[in-house]
Amino acid sequence: xxxxxxxxxxxxxxxxxxxxxxxxxxxxxxxxxxxxxxxxxxxxxxxxxxxxxxxxxxxxxxxxxxxxxxxxxxxxxxxxxxxxxxxxxxxxxxxxxxxxxxxxxxxxxxxxxxxxxxxxxxxxxxxxxxxxxxxxxxxxxxxxxxxxxxxxxxxxxxxxxxxxxxxxxxxxxxxxxxxxxxxxxxxxxxxxxxxx
Amino acid sequence: xxxxxxxxxxxxxxxxxxxxxxxxxxxxxxxxxxxxxxxxxxxxxxxxxxxxxxxxxxxxxxxxxxxxxxxxxxxxxxxxxxxxxxxxxxxxxxxxxxxxxxxxxxxxxxxxxxxxxxxxxxxxxxxxxxxxxxxxxxxxxxxxxxxxxxxxxxxxxxxxxxxxxxxxxxxxxxxxxxxxxxxxxxxx
Numbered sequence: 418x419x420x421x422x423x424x425x426x427x428x429x430x431x432x433x434x435x436x437x438x439x440x441x442x443x444x445x446x447x448x449x450x451x452x453x454x455x456x457x458x459x460x461x462x463x464x465x466x467x468x469x470x471x472x473x474x475x476x477x478x479x480x481x482x483x484x485x486x487x488x489x490x491x492x493x494x495x496x497x498x499x500x501x502x503x504x505x506x507x508x509x510x511x512x513x514x515x516x517x518x519x520x521x522x523x524x525x526x527x528x529x530x531x532x533x534x535x536x537x538x539x540x541x542x543x544x545x546x547x548x549x550x551x552x553x554x555x556x557x558x559x560x561x562x563x564x565x566x567x568x569x570x571x572x573x574x575x576x577x578x579x580x581x582x583x584x585x586x587x588x589x590x591x592x593x594x595x596x597x598x599x600x601x602x603x604x605x606x607x608x609x610x611x612x613x
Numbered sequence: 614x615x616x617x618x619x620x621x622x623x624x625x626x627x628x629x630x631x632x633x634x635x636x637x638x639x640x641x642x643x644x645x646x647x648x649x650x651x652x653x654x655x656x657x658x659x660x661x662x663x664x665x666x667x668x669x670x671x672x673x674x675x676x677x678x679x680x681x682x683x684x685x686x687x688x689x690x691x692x693x694x695x696x697x698x699x700x701x702x703x704x705x706x707x708x709x710x711x712x713x714x715x716x717x718x719x720x721x722x723x724x725x726x727x728x729x730x731x732x733x734x735x736x737x738x739x740x741x742x743x744x745x746x747x748x749x750x751x752x753x754x755x756x757x758x759x760x761x762x763x764x765x766x767x768x769x770x771x772x773x774x775x776x777x778x779x780x781x782x783x784x785x786x787x788x789x790x791x792x793x794x795x796x797x798x799x800x801x
Binding site: 431441444 | 626627629630631632633634635638639642643646660663664667668671672674711712713714715716718720721723724727728731
């Protein structure tokens with residue numbers, strides 16, 4: 418059977434179009450990985466690695482990294498690099514308090530998500546159970562005016578953009594605490610795969 | 614053939630309907646290949662550019678804005694841009710193809726010939742269409758009646774209210790204009 422360019426290309430395009438979102442997301446992830454590798458290389462070369470990736474200590478609260486001159490550089494370099502965030506994202510996130518509510522009956526899910534956010538220097542508020550514990554998909558809610566932040570939190574957790582579902586209800590607000598500007602309702606989908 | 618207009622196909626494709634993008638592709642791929650072949654004179658380059666053009670279109674689906682023009686115009690804009698890139702760097706881009714997970718197709722001789730003949734046929738078709746549209750109206754009508762609808766000269770003369778001699782003259786002038794246009798194309 419000989420090659421048929423037009424038919425072969427059509428088949429490939431139909432497949433790609435069917436999986437367009439996934440492929441775009443994968444391509445973006447690859448790009449981020451490349452960029453962070455380059456960034457790490459540049460920083461390491463400039464000797465600024467320790468300064469840039471600090472906050473490696475246990476204190477998740479303070480996000481002001483002190484330029485660690487204590488030789489911790491080597492240790493920091495081996496920890497998996499979290500996706501580098503843009504300055505604007507960091508600024509927006511630094512003003513948030515994120516409550517993480519477990520909307521499943523599986524214990525510890527909310528804690529795991531909270532730890533991942535804390536690793537990215539996001540301030541964590543209440544971590545507790547949600548009123549409804551039957552959610553299958555994780556979603557993100559926000560207090561009025563904090564939608565942008567909610568989107569960035571969703572992105573940090575590798576959630577689809579439509580995971581950001583809307584403003585918080587009064588009931589959720591009570592559980593999440595007044596300080597919370599963004600609320601993550603953790604669903605069962607966080608139970609399967611840990612962070613890649 | 615999918616009867617939906619291009620804008621509907623693109624909207625469906627954006628919503629994840631792969632077959633809709635396939636229909637859009639089938640409708641335009643030969644014109645895009647002809648566009649690239651006429652400018653590169655290389656079937657492999659034309660094939661690569663065609664694949665890259667559609668990969669970029671697929672990737673940029675969400676940036677297509679029907680308010681700013683027809684999908685075909687948008688697609689040709691992408692095609693032109695790919696061609697420019699080829700001229701600038703001397704190689705066909707494959708970034709969109711890689712991002713969209715398309716493999717680069719190395720074509721054998723038979724496949725290259727297929728691309729070439731399909732694209733050339735399309736060029737002739739476009740050229741004829743444009744040449745036909747460019748004819749003076751009385752010649753265009755005469756050619757359409759005689760060649761496409763196979764009326765005889767008496768009917769032509771009747772319809773146009775002229776003598777049969779004049780009707781014949783119009784047909785022959787129209788056809789020779791088309792012939793000259795095609796000849797100009799193939800020798801240039």
